[in-house]
Amino acid sequence: MTSKNSWVNPRVFFLQDTLFYLQFRPIMVTFGVMNKISERELYEVLLRVWGYTSFRRTQLETIVSICEGNDTLALMPTGAGKSLIYQVPTLATDKGFCLVITPLISLMKDQVDKLRRKGISAVAIHSGMTPRQIDIALDNCVYGDTRFLYVSPERIATEVFRARFERMRPTLIAVDEAHCISQWGYDFRPSYLRIAELRKQCPNIPILALTASATDAVADDIMQKLEFRKGHIIRSSFSRPNISFSVRKVENKNAQMLRVIQNVQGSGIVYARTREATQQLAELLREHGISASYYHGGLEPTERAIRQDEWVSGKCRIMVATNAFGMGIDKADVRFVIHYSICDSLEHYYQEAGRAGRDEKKAYAVLLVGPDDHAKAKRMFSFEFPSLEIIKKVYEAIANYLQVAIGDGAGISYDFNVYEFCKKNKMFVGTVLNAIDILRMNNYLTLTDESEHPSRIMFTISRDELYKLRVERTDLDHFIRTILRMYDGVFTEFRAVSESAIATASGYTIDKVRNLFRTLWQLRVIRYIPSRCTPLMIYADCGRLPQENLYISPESYTLRKEMAAERYRRMFEYADNTEVCRSRMIQNYFGETDAEDCGVCDICLARKKRERNKPELEEQILRLATDEGTIRQAVEQLEYDPDVIARTIDKLQDEGKISVGEMGQLRINK
Numbered sequence: 001m002t003s004k005n006s007w008v009n010p011r012v013f014f015l016q017d018t019l020f021y022l023q024f025r026p027i028m029v030t031f032g033v034m035n036k037i038s039e040r041e042l043y044e045v046l047l048r049v050w051g052y053t054s055f056r057r058t059q060l061e062t063i064v065s066i067c068e069g070n071d072t073l074a075l076m077p078t079g080a081g082k083s084l085i086y087q088v089p090t091l092a093t094d095k096g097f098c099l100v101i102t103p104l105i106s107l108m109k110d111q112v113d114k115l116r117r118k119g120i121s122a123v124a125i126h127s128g129m130t131p132r133q134i135d136i137a138l139d140n141c142v143y144g145d146t147r148f149l150y151v152s153p154e155r156i157a158t159e160v161f162r163a164r165f166e167r168m169r170p171t172l173i174a175v176d177e178a179h180c181i182s183q184w185g186y187d188f189r190p191s192y193l194r195i196a197e198l199r200k201q202c203p204n205i206p207i208l209a210l211t212a213s214a215t216d217a218v219a220d221d222i223m224q225k226l227e228f229r230k231g232h233i234i235r236s237s238f239s240r241p242n243i244s245f246s247v248r249k250v251e252n253k254n255a256q257m258l259r260v261i262q263n264v265q266g267s268g269i270v271y272a273r274t275r276e277a278t279q280q281l282a283e284l285l286r287e288h289g290i291s292a293s294y295y296h297g298g299l300e301p302t303e304r305a306i307r308q309d310e311w312v313s314g315k316c317r318i319m320v321a322t323n324a325f326g327m328g329i330d331k332a333d334v335r336f337v338i339h340y341s342i343c344d345s346l347e348h349y350y351q352e353a354g355r356a357g358r359d360e361k362k363a364y365a366v367l368l369v370g371p372d373d374h375a376k377a378k379r380m381f382s383f384e385f386p387s388l389e390i391i392k393k394v395y396e397a398i399a400n401y402l403q404v405a406i407g408d409g410a411g412i413s414y415d416f417n418v419y420e421f422c423k424k425n426k427m428f429v430g431t432v433l434n435a436i437d438i439l440r441m442n443n444y445l446t447l448t449d450e451s452e453h454p455s456r457i458m459f460t461i462s463r464d465e466l467y468k469l470r471v472e473r474t475d476l477d478h479f480i481r482t483i484l485r486m487y488d489g490v491f492t493e494f495r496a497v498s499e500s501a502i503a504t505a506s507g508y509t510i511d512k513v514r515n516l517f518r519t520l521w522q523l524r525v526i527r528y529i530p531s532r533c534t535p536l537m538i539y540a541d542c543g544r545l546p547q548e549n550l551y552i553s554p555e556s557y558t559l560r561k562e563m564a565a566e567r568y569r570r571m572f573e574y575a576d577n578t579e580v581c582r583s584r585m586i587q588n589y590f591g592e593t594d595a596e597d598c599g600v601c602d603i604c605l606a607r608k609k610r611e612r613n614k615p616e617l618e619e620q621i622l623r624l625a626t627d628e629g630t631i632r633q634a635v636e637q638l639e640y641d642p643d644v645i646a647r648t649i650d651k652l653q654d655e656g657k658i659s660v661g662e663m664g665q666l667r668i669n670k
Contacts, residue, residue: 037067041092046084049091049118056081058236063089066172066206071228073178073209073219075590076236077354082210083111086174090147091120096171097141100150101195103177108150110330115148124150125161129454131496138164153180153191154446154538156198165198170205173198175226178209179347182221183441183555190443196227212354213347216591238350238587239595242357245365245582246602247575253368257281257338258288260366261318266335267311270320271352273341273380281340282320292318295325298419326352332359339367342377344384345567346574346589369575381568383430385438385561392547394435395444397425399544402537410543413536416447441556444545448536454496455531457483457517460524463491479516482506494529579603610644617648625658625666632664 042063046052055063058076062085065072076082090098102108108124115122123137123146140146142164149170155161173195175181181192199207209222223231250256261268270285272278278294285292293307293316310316312331319325337356343349349367357363386394399406401421402414418436422429433447440446459466466480482505487495499517503510514530521528574585581604587595597604620638631649635642649666652658659667 037089037092039064042067042088045088045092049088049120050084055084056236058234059085062208062234065232065234066208069204069206070232071207071209071223071226071230073211073214073223073228073231073233074236075211075214075219075233077212077238077240077350082176082212085210086172086208087115087148090172093171096169097147097149098172098174099168099170099198100148100174100176101153101156101192102150103152103180103189105152107176108152112148112150120148121146122148122150125155126152134160142167152448153189153195154448157191157194166201170202172208173202173205174208174210176210178211178222178226179214179218181225182214182218183560188441188560189446190441191446193225196225199227212351213590215589219591235592238590238592239583239598240354240357241583241598241600242360243353243363243365243583244600244602244605245353245367245586245598247367247369247577247582249369249371251371253340253370254281254284256368257340258285258290260336260338260364261285261290264336264364266333267314267317267331268319268334268336268338269326269352269355270318270338270340271323271325272320273322275322277340278320278322282318285318285320290318291316292320295319295321297322297324323348323352326355329355331355333361334358334363335361336364336366339365342367342369342373342575343571344377344380344564346571346586347567349571349574350586350590367575373575374572377568377572380430381565383428384434384564385557386431386435388552388557390431391435391438391552392550394427394432395439395550396547397421397427398436398445398537401425404539404544406544406546408543409539410541411539413448413538415534416537417534418447438552438556438560441560442550442552443540444542444550445540446538448538455499455517456494456496456529457487457490457526458494459491459526466525476516476520479506479508479513480520494527499531577603617644618652621645621648621652621666622657622668625668628665628667630664630666631660634666 042055042060043053046055058074059081062072062074066085067089074082074085086098086100090096100108100111105124105126108126112122112124121140121144123140125134125137129137137146137149138161141149151161156165175192175195177187178192180187180189181195182188199205207226207228209226211222214222219233220231223233248256257270270281272281275296275298278296282292282294293311295304295307299307307316307319308325308329311319312329334356337353339349339352343352353365353367356365398416398421399409401424402409402416404412404414418429418432421427422432436445436447482502483490483497486502486505487497489495499510499513502508503513506513508516517526517528517530520526570589574582577585581595581597581599582601583598584595599608617638617640621634624634624637631646634645634649638645640648649658649660653660656669659669661667
């Protein structure tokens with residue numbers, strides 16, 4: 001994608017509004033079962049659909065790799081344009097579709113909306129759809145012209161999907177957030193392990209695995225779990241030269257946060273650990289005349305959408321948020337990201353900080369560290385790995401809360417509000433979420449992301465009774481006729497309905513439709529469950545087991561605890577570092593051995609300042625030595641860091657210019 005800092009393909013140039021191509025490589029590769037694709041066709045799609053004249057270097061390299069039929073793992077940082085890697089080659093062919101597996105429902109919908117606005121047929125299958133809608137969507141992938149099918153990893157394990165997939169002919173399988181397949185990753189999801197089973201039905205289709213953050217061990221595990229025919233990794237550099245990374249160790253985080261926001265123009269994000277903190281910090285910013293809002297998972301979906309849109313459009317300058325905010329949001333001009341609380345891993349920190357400066361202009365990533373943050377992190381770590389006894393207690397409490405009997409619940413999903421559950425059972429939210437995470441790793445149950453669920457109705461009276469009611473209540477006659485014309489089976493089971501579709505068919509407003517549903521409910525004519533947006537708790541095929549039958553594997557507990565402890569250690573190593581370029585530390589963490597100093601982080605800037613001031617400091621120490629001053633006087637009187645003073649004194653000694661007495665006296669050597 002063209003920008004002043006991106007790579008521009010030398011083979012492309014414009015002349016009289018026509019795109020000409022020079023010296024294209026004769027790749028003419030075969031992409032799965034598709035027709036052959038030339039490099040020229042890839043560029044034509046890029047220009048026609050997205051308006052770009054060039055790929056970023058690793059984008060083109062990855063596209064060519066999968067076009068040649070290679071299973072490929074692409075490690076690309078946040079904002080590097082991962083979606084184009086599977087979208088461009090898919091659209092460069094005249095048939096077939098790409099199956100995209102991603103755990104983020106919000107990201108699915110966002111991608112589908114963007115593709116549809118460009119006139120491209122795409123669909124996402126999620127829990128908010130009716131069975132009929134899912135059937136139609138899957139049929140379109142078998143018989144229709146759908147080009148992109150987005151599904152969650154949980155969806156591919158269902159019998160409905162697997163039976164229909166046998167008749168599908170995808171040309172590419174793209175696995176987003178691929179680190180979730182590795183038990184050594186920071187977000188392991190057992191449902192990802194089922195993805196490799198799809199390969200048996202289409203063994204010649206390449207698999208593209210995408211992730212923004214994976215260490216060498218995780219990368220190897222991804223390729224193994226996805227059964228790559230041959231290991232192949234393409235790495236995009238994790239260097240973000242336009243971002244100045246810095247750490248501020250302060251007593252007063254609020255004052256430092258305000259200082260950054262007041263000194264840096266433009267929009268920004270402030271990440272905080274808790275929901276309460278997001279509200280408090282947003283209020284603090286508003287008290288100082290700064291336009292700010294807050295965002296967390298406890299807000300109603302409509303409210304979250306409104307706040308996000310206001311921030312993206314620039315109506316709100318600062319978004320204070322938990323880590324629930326940011327994924328899939330397309331805003332390139334974020335000038336700074338402030339972390340008010342330390343993250344539990346460099347993976348999370350880099351992903352969130354990387355939301356700054358996607359337009360490749362100057363941006364800042366600031367981590368605030370307080371004197372008690374180490375102690376807080378240790379407490380959080382203890383919550384992250386509750387004891388086996390507590391994990392089993394949480395499992396029992398969830399079953400009782402959902403009223404699932406032993407032996408029941410296999411494959412069934414239940415609405416589950418973790419905050420209401422914790423309030424009722426007097427449990428700490430962090431402990432419960434982490435217990436659920438370990439139960440998920442052992443394939444007992446899964447808590448999904450928040451999902452939309454349509455309204456449902458079922459008539460509770462017979463057709464004859466309904467006829468009498470329609471005679472007595474003529475104002476409901478048209479409404480009931482519309483429902484019966486649009487939906488069948490409403491007398492025998494709950495059916496999902498759409499208030500907006502009924503409103504269009506009846507001529508009523510959506511509010512009136514909802515009011516009429518409530519009227520029928522009050523008259524005991526129907527049972528009405530309004531649409532809602534809530535996470536789902538899904539039991540595995542084993543259903544609810546007796547507590548004594550729960551087995552927590554050592555890999556999911558002991559070994560992962562050790563891995564998590566190591567991630568915490570590396571995060572604090574980054575925060576405590578005073579010598580190594582911060583960008584280089586991040587790049588080394590992700591396996592880049594040839595990283596260079598960025599020159600713009602706080603460490604590099606401090607080093608430059610020391611170099612600039614070095615002659616002046618040496619002169620001051622030499623003058624002090626002439627008067628036989630002491631090292632203590634040098635530290636007290638000279639306005640430099642004590643470590644810098646000590647190193648300069650050592651250097652002058654090594655050069656033979658001064659000597660140091662037993663009591664620390666500085667003397668000029670003659």
